[in-house]
Amino acid sequence: MVETQEVIKYPLDDYLRTERLPHIWCPGCGIGMALQALLWSIKELHEQGVIDRKKVCFFTGIGCTARASGFVKFDAIHALHGRAIPVATGAKLGNPSLIPIVFSGDGDIAAIGGNHLLHAARRNFDILVVMINNMTYALTGGQLAPTTPTGVRSTTTPRGNPENVMDTTKFVASLRPNFVARYSVTQPTILRTVFKKALPKRGFRFIEVMSTCTEIFGRHTGFRDPYELYSRLKKICKIKKISSIDEIKYDWENEITCGTFIDKDDPSFLDMYFKMYKPRGMVYGES
Amino acid sequence: MFDIVVIGERCKECGMCINVCPKKILERGEKTNSRGFYVTYSPKPEECVGCRLCEYVCPDFALFIRPSSSPTYILVQR
Ligand SMILES: Cc1ncc(C[n+]2csc(CCOP(=O)(O)OP(=O)(O)O)c2C)c(N)n1
Ligand code: SF4
Ligand code: SF4
Numbered sequence: 001m002v003e004t005q006e007v008i009k010y011p012l013d014d015y016l017r018t019e020r021l022p023h024i025w026c027p028g029c030g031i032g033m034a035l036q037a038l039l040w041s042i043k044e045l046h047e048q049g050v051i052d053r054k055k056v057c058f059f060t061g062i063g064c065t066a067r068a069s070g071f072v073k074f075d076a077i078h079a080l081h082g083r084a085i086p087v088a089t090g091a092k093l094g095n096p097s098l099i100p101i102v103f104s105g106d107g108d109i110a111a112i113g114g115n116h117l118l119h120a121a122r123r124n125f126d127i128l129v130v131m132i133n134n135m136t137y138a139l140t141g142g143q144l145a146p147t148t149p150t151g152v153r154s155t156t157t158p159r160g161n162p163e164n165v166m167d168t169t170k171f172v173a174s175l176r177p178n179f180v181a182r183y184s185v186t187q188p189t190i191l192r193t194v195f196k197k198a199l200p201k202r203g204f205r206f207i208e209v210m211s212t213c214t215e216i217f218g219r220h221t222g223f224r225d226p227y228e229l230y231s232r233l234k235k236i237c238k239i240k241k242i243s244s245i246d247e248i249k250y251d252w253e254n255e256i257t258c259g260t261f262i263d264k265d266d267p268s269f270l271d272m273y274f275k276m277y278k279p280r281g282m283v284y285g286e287s
Numbered sequence: 288m289f290d291i292v293v294i295g296e297r298c299k300e301c302g303m304c305i306n307v308c309p310k311k312i313l314e315r316g317e318k319t320n321s322r323g324f325y326v327t328y329s330p331k332p333e334e335c336v337g338c339r340l341c342e343y344v345c346p347d348f349a350l351f352i353r354p355s356s357s358p359t360y361i362l363v364q365r
Contacts, residue, residue, distance in 0.1 A: 003362045008292055010348050021297055022347055028301030032346025188343035227306040
């Protein structure tokens with residue numbers, strides 16, 4: 001064993017506001033694992049000359065996940081609850097050379113921000129949305145989210161969730177944007193590869209990341225230990241090739257289907273806009 | 288061969304690395320950091336196979352694996 005005061009850098013330290021670490025997330029929280037995979041993908045793409053990290057900007061709403069904007073070393077906006085997508089949309093319209101990443105929770109993106117999600121996907125608007133789905137409103141103490149599995153207990157449904165659940169990936173896929181995928185923090189290397197694939201693409205890209213909230217979701221569902229919850233998620237998150245989006249499942253008891261469900265290269269909103277309107281003084285795709 | 292590097296002040300003792308390690312060479316250390324967490328320790332870094340599973344599941348950017356000619360457990364204290 002060696003103990004050292006010497007500064008040995010963590011490989012992603014250049015992408016983190018290290019002075020703010022340790023971050024606020026609870027021990028064993030999956031958000032940090034997802035963020036690690038995303039930062040690796042940005043680092044690798046930057047080092048390969050595919051993207052310029054200086055063009056990357058982070059947009060988050062409100063929630064545990066949304067606190068990520070304070071820890072990453074990019075220009076970042078911690079927007080209003082549910083409003084990360086419109087703010088990112090505005091930034092991209094104002095400066096099309098930016099690479100906006102929306103990184104926020106399921107409550108933020110699918111619940112209060114659901115309408116923005118719908119229309120950004122419909123427009124095939126040029127942003128990457130990473131939705132961390134821990135199946136609850138974690139920051140505010142574990143209220144029911146549209147993504148909370150049916151039957152599961154939450155602080156607002158003490159006898160179990162009586163509602164139908166929202167499969168956000170299926171919903172977004174129905175709007176046919178350029179990229180739709182769902183993976184899990186239990187698949188870290190695949191997650192990194194998928195981020196790398198989606199980041200340089202045009203159009204709307206949606207990646208749902210199944211994640212672990214031990215402190216709130218785990219406590220309500222009987223998985224108090226981070227590794228127990230992680231193992232449970234690992235068991236049900238099954239990667240499959242499908243022929244129709246209707247086949248994917250969002251079932252906490254048996255299977256949450258993972259995979260890349262749409263990957264195409266249709267003209268994006270900005271492609272169409274620049275073609276039809278030729279805005280003066282703006283060059284799309286160049287910095 | 289690999290070094291197992293832990294940035295002590297970032298560790299929150301969640302135990303994820305200890306649980307995922309296929310070689311079972313990580314354990315809860317006996318030293319606490321300034322926040323009172325017992326920082327992950329490895330008594331046998333020479334048995335590390337470099338799979339990096341521990342690194343991938345560390346949500347706190349606290350632990351990483353790097354190639355090394357003399358495998359060592361390194362506790363960074365800052
Ligand atoms: C307009 C508005 N309504 C409600 C809230 C309270 N609120 C803060 S975070 C949150 C839910 C966050 O859930 P999610 O997006 O899933 O993030 P997580 O904490 O699970 O990462 C709510 C309802 C708020 N801040 N603003
Ligand atoms: S409450 Fe849940 S989601 Fe929020 S930091 Fe803690 S474990 Fe993570
Ligand atoms: S790299 Fe693999 S073998 Fe080495 S300590 Fe980490 S989990 Fe264990």
